[in-house]
Amino acid sequence: MALPLAALALSGCAVPTFGVKPGATTSSKSVYHLWVGFTIGALIIGVFVLLLIAYAVLRYRRKDDSIPRQVQYHLPLEWTYVIIPILIVFGLFAATLVVENKELANPKTDVTIDVNAFQWGWKFTYPGTNAVVVGQTTDAPTMVMPVDTNVHINLTSTDVIHGFYVRAFNFSRYALPGVDNQFTFNAVKTGTFFGQCTQLCGLYHSLMFFNVKVVSKSAYQTWLAQQNNAGAAQAAATVNQQQTNTYVPTKPTSGSGVK
């Protein structure tokens, strides 16, 4: 039952969205179809069972003190409600596998973004360039990425576990300390999308926002060039500042602490 339903959903007929949108990436759309398939199945089963319960409690409401027939067991019926659910479950599992494999595929990518979560903000770095975007709590950073491109994300955390969640991408992933979590986004439309930390990470968990801005490929290149130059200048400034501010121990010890 579930598999044809999932197929129906995957074919993209005009069905209700049940609160989930197709989203802004290629895989968010498959996830959305899976959602619709699951929901149609759940609604059919749920309404059927609720009607059975309603019928039982209304139709067989106590009328007198007589004792009903003490019927117990009906093996064919019992096997029916074992086997049909098993078939449904395997249907749901098959649909899950198809979508999951698609979503977690790691295709060849042109753009890589390192996302680093920390208490309580985000740092987006673009390897191979000097572009860095960082911001925390009320100053939410924006991750810029090109449309129609496989964008590879390396997700890490410097301290505790955070949740990298973009509602419009129908996706979230934990940022784990010591683990390099990798996945790919392929955005299908431009726009700015809201993101937020979903895994409790301490005091300012409620304020750990970020934005994802999907721009055209040319706009992305322009942005990256700007950031690259600005980043280079800033990096130089930071190095200078660090040099001037270098902490010099009063009693320098050989070895430790010296790079």
Place this chain on the structure above:
Amino acid sequence: MTDVLQPPADIPAHDEAHGHDEHHGPTGILKWITTTDHKIIGLSYTVTSVIMMVIGGFFAEIIRAQLATPNGHLVSLAQYNELFTMHGSVMIYLFVGPFAFGALANIIVPIQIGAPDMAFPRLNALSYWLYLTGSITMLSGFFTAGGAANFGWVGYAPLSNSLNTPGSGADLWIGGLLLTGFSAIFTGVNLCATIFYLRAPGMTMFRMPIFTWNLLVTAILILLAFPVLTAGLIMLYADRHFGTHIYSVAGGGVPVLWQHIFWFWGHPEVYILALPFFGMATEIIAVFSRKPVFGYKGMIFATLSIAALSLGVWAHHMFTTGVVLLPFFSIMSLLIAVPTGIKIFNWIGTMWRGQVWFSTAMLMAVGFVVTFLIGGLTGIYLASPPLDFFTHDTYFVVAHFHSVVMALVMGAMGGLYYWGPKITGYLLNERVGKFQFWFLFIGTQVFTLPQYVLGLKGMPRRIAIYPHNPEWKMLNDWSSLGALLIGISTLLFVANIVVSWKKYPAGDNPWDAHTLEWFTTSPPPHHNFYRLPPIRSERPTWDYNHPEHRALGHGSHKNEVAAEVVHKAPHS
């Protein structure tokens, strides 16, 4: 030889002032402190765990009041973290579990199988005192300088290490959890030993009531799961204080290890919490439909398969970590829907063509089934990794498990209305009870259903404010209104105890029930029974009271007349 053991002539009838063995123990407060009687320990558990429910519910009301506006100022961010941590901890560790396998199981299981007490009465008392001290320990975190634990009831490392959560509230949380964990383990040992060794003659395994069966399986799950949590907590404590690096990257440890350990306990724990209430609902539905449990053996096999599957699904709490994306965990989690579905169909089958009597207990049981159905169906989504990715740690998950646990609360209330008269000897007021049910049932749906939508709109869990998303306010307000209705239902329950206090004597068997506990007096005498009926099925009391209405198995329908003729023949 007769089938019924009559009390010897020199023993006074049980409804006289005292049985022969009632005078030995102390009375008053000393009785409550020194007792090893499973019924009194069970009552202590009941009172303590219901108080915990009220405390946890109070935290929930503050949380919902805070979330009623996008920039709530009722509590600070730090206080909010403490509140939801302790709300979850109190409800899961100190209310639902101890209520299920400490309170009702303690009182009912020995009587249901015709035993005089639990197998290890002193260990049973120890369980209770560990539970009480553990509860006080955990809650005392509020009186420390740094406040109570604030890392969520799951205590994920490395947020729960001494660097990120330095306060002693966290240590008290660990300590309290260790104590209540040992309490649960001892109760598990006790229940297993009692059910395996203290059954009355004739009470074979397949004549045990479903409630006792479920508690047996629960006890086995406790023994498999709780030691893992205990070990994990000790390692967490060592990380915090003894400089080990089991969960910290800096010393070569693995933070995700805590999640594996926690959920290896945590998922069986879900069924440790749920199975006793499945059992309660099964008993109540059968009794108030005046029919045997429809698929009695199917029910038992469903319970056993839920328990077996529950040991292999822990990683579905961890799909979003990205480190355990094995499809194995997905299919195992999905498969749990099958035995759960069997149970729901069996409950419907039990009511089918019965005489469904809507006492408060029955309303609560049907409310349990409906609410659990909603929680179960939304749980199926979460077993599918692509759907879990974007709903995990949002209010969708919060709504899912609150549908489940609020169903358990209805089961708990049903259990109290159903078995309370057996323990206390007095019924509760049915009119107030029905008001309580409707407040609880409608409140639960008004509370959870908007949260599903909030989750899909992207509201993460455990946030105190949502300044960028004021459009979430309306749904949050509905949810808060639902929480208020649930709070009113709790007050109605307390009020019902007050107005019904010793007012409506119950008698031995007010519901015309099926199982052995309804054969003895209310409350039962010191060692539970003066006499036992013959145990020829899973419904000995019913068989004794209605010998002409035995259960008719499938295929026996045609031979019904013949069966009755055989039954009317004199017993050998």
